[in-house]
């Protein structure tokens with residue numbers, strides 16, 4: 001509750017709302033004590049006095065009554081009506097909701113049917129029908145507004161009650177022989193009360209508006225008594241000649257409702273936990289780049305050369321260094337594996353290449369990605385976009401989530417083709433069918449008109465691969481493309497990929513946590529841990545003779561191809577949280593060879609044999625492996 | 628699809644019956660003798676007796692309901708004694724005006740609301756987002772009847788851009804242009820609140836969708852950002868926006884009552900208010916049932932639109 005209040009106070013607009021509402025409510029409370037003119041004394045000779053005239057600060061209305069006094073009394077009445085309606089609706093609605101939710105079954109069914117029916121009415125029809133039956137008048141308008149809002153409370157509170165009715169403490173109370181009525185009063189009610197209060201606070205503005213509306217139509221408060229709505233209604237005939245009589249009550253309604261809305265928004269924001277973490281930000285078209293210092297130049301003339309890449313996530317006041325200075329390169333036609341546990345930074349590295357890291361919160365803070373003479377990190381968005389999918393394409397993990405659910409797969413393929421190639425729709429469709437055939441989808445001609453949800457996981461991933469191939473890219477970055485699939489399908493997908501690679505001379509960066517997959521497909525492998533590369537070398541050499549203790553652990557826990565997530569548990573301990581990285585070796589916590597020198601200082605990636613590099617002070621030797 | 632539409636139409640029957648029961652029960656709350664209440668100042672003994680016979684008012688609630696329902700099914704909504712004409716004729720006459728006003732408003736608020744929400748989400752935290760958020764806040768806080776009055780004051784009286792009120796000029800031709808001229812202000816005033824609500828919802832629906840993986844896929848394909856937003860993201864967001872459009876249609880219809888009063892628009896809403904003040908019970912009852920039934924039909928259209936948009940809904 002305290003946290004909630006501070007959060008509310010931190011929201012400046014909500015605070016403004018609270019102050020406005022507080023002031024209006026205070027004024028309404030003390031109205032009888034103020035030295036005001038009688039709001040109902042008619043003084044026709046002095047009618048339509050303009051504001052700021054002697055004796056009437058806000059002027060007078062069409063009967064010469066003091067507007068300020070009428071405004072305050074009217075506000076008082078409007079607030080009281082709105083509050084009363086909210087209380088009545090909340091009480092009756094909550095009672096219905098609790099009964100429906102608590103008893104469930106047929107009771108629930110019948111009640112909720114009726115509630116749904118009532119909610120199917122445009123609310124004013126119902127209110128008008130009630131007023132028509134009971135006759136115009138303040139109390140009847142109040143009843144009508146309350147009645148119209150009963151279903152809203154009934155439905156909300158029922159939802160909450162259903163959740164509570166099956167909790168252990170309610171079951172316990174039932175078993176102990178408590179009567180239902182007592183359980184509802186002593187166990188259920190206290191738990192739903194906060195929800196009722198919140199629902200009330202968010203609807204009270206609405207009810208003030210509705211009662212004012214009925215009064216405006218002449219169906220609510222009757223003369224001489226006036227609330228804000230009927231003041232406005234009476235002033236309407238003099239709108240053109242004496243607008244101030246309309247503006248005064250109307251502006252007051254606006255102020256009240258706006259204040260309540262501001263406050264309500266603040267309450268909602270404070271209650272919505274997703275907003276606290278800032279997760280509701282939408283990612284920008286390309287990852288934000290905030291690079292300082294000189295841009296590292298390309299080291300080699302590789303097709304793709306990643307140099308000193310740093311990517312971090314900035315969430316509130318914390319910084320998660322997901323990628324902390326990664327160097328990698330891929331040659332034409334080569335397959336590079338990047339392996340590591342989840343959270344090691346391997347995916348973020350891959351997504352950084354084309355600026356696809358969600359941003360906010362992702363920021364690329366250093367390094368360069370040289371591709372065909374261009375530094376992609378510093379490249380303007382248009383350059384990046386033109387290269388995306390055409391020269392560097394991605395295959396993602398879960399094709400059900402990564403394909404658009406509402407478009408046919410064919411249309412998504414055709415779009416991929418047409419984005420970079422001004423083909424006619426027919427020509428693109430023919431090419432799309434060819435692509436589907438090339439990833440060995442049977443009946444490609446009919447499958448092209450399927451929606452993703454109509455396909456199996458393996459078929460969907462083939463579509464994902466076909467889409468990546470659409471523009472004959474030079475590099476394909478595959479981010480755990482087989483993780484969501486079962487073992488046989490996984491093997492099929494891998495064989496499709498390795499055939500395509502041979503046929504087309506594709507360079508592939510293959511990201512996985514599975515050494516079995518790496519062994520099948522990759523020429524070279526880079527092992528990542530806590531945002532850094534800890535070992536790199538030719539796949540066979542690394543597999544046969546790992547140098548880094550972490551690598552050897554990873555290899556040890558791969559019994560066969562594709563063991564799924566299970567094997568991760570085989571390494572004791574967890575990777576360090578990347579917002580609190582240790583000074584020395586990040587693996588020290590989990591390494592049995594760890595030594596004070598390991599923790600003393602940052603460790604460099606050192607050459608350890610032909611084409612191999614390792615980030616460890618005490619690399620593994622063959623003897624240790626055999627033991 | 629036709630099968631689905633038929634299925635939805637059939638499922639509307641119990642809802643319509645439910646509505647008739649609710650209206651009937653509300654009207655049964657009228658204190659005193661129903662025939663006298665219905666006839667008001669026309670309540671001569673002969674009239675009362677005739678009405679009792681026609682509507683079965685001297686019988687119990689249940690037979691009365693079925694007599695009433697039977698008449699309605701045959702298109703007989705009773706007779707307005709104040710206007711001395713059949714209720715259905717009067718309602719149908721007025722309904723066109725309401726349909727034009729509320730329909731225009733609904734189109735306006737859907738287009739403006741969705742567009743504002745999309746822009747707001749795409750430019751999250753930018754000046755456009757902030758401006759839209761502020762305008763939306765004011766929009767959903769201002770009572771439509773007050774807004775309408777202020778619009779009359781500024782745009783009709785001060786600036787003389789639009790006529791003050793009414794649907795047609797007293798003299799002159801009834802051309803489309805004249806109608807649009809009269810329609811613009813009330814339709815806009817009516818649309819404002821719903822626009823705000825829809826914009827808010829569209830913004831959060833878009834933010835939700837833009838974080839999803841398939842948006843990243845579209846960007847990875849190199850699709851232009853405009854297309855990513857307006858095609859990929861909006862299409863997916865519409866799945867959660869459309870049901871709210873249906874709900875907002877109900878609010879537009881409700882708001883029409885106020886706007887018709889403010890702008891002297893000859894629609895059903897004004898007819899209902901006048902009828903209540905004149906205690907013309909049968910006219911109120913018929914009008915309410917008719918509009919509620921239309922709203923049910925409209926919601927079926929919303930469901931059908933949703934099914935056409937989302938192939939995952941089994942049709």
Ligand code: SF4
Pocket residue numbers: 548549550585586587588589591592593594595598603615616617618619
């Ligand atoms: S540097 Fe030390 S702690 Fe780190 S992996 Fe090597 S031996 Fe283990």
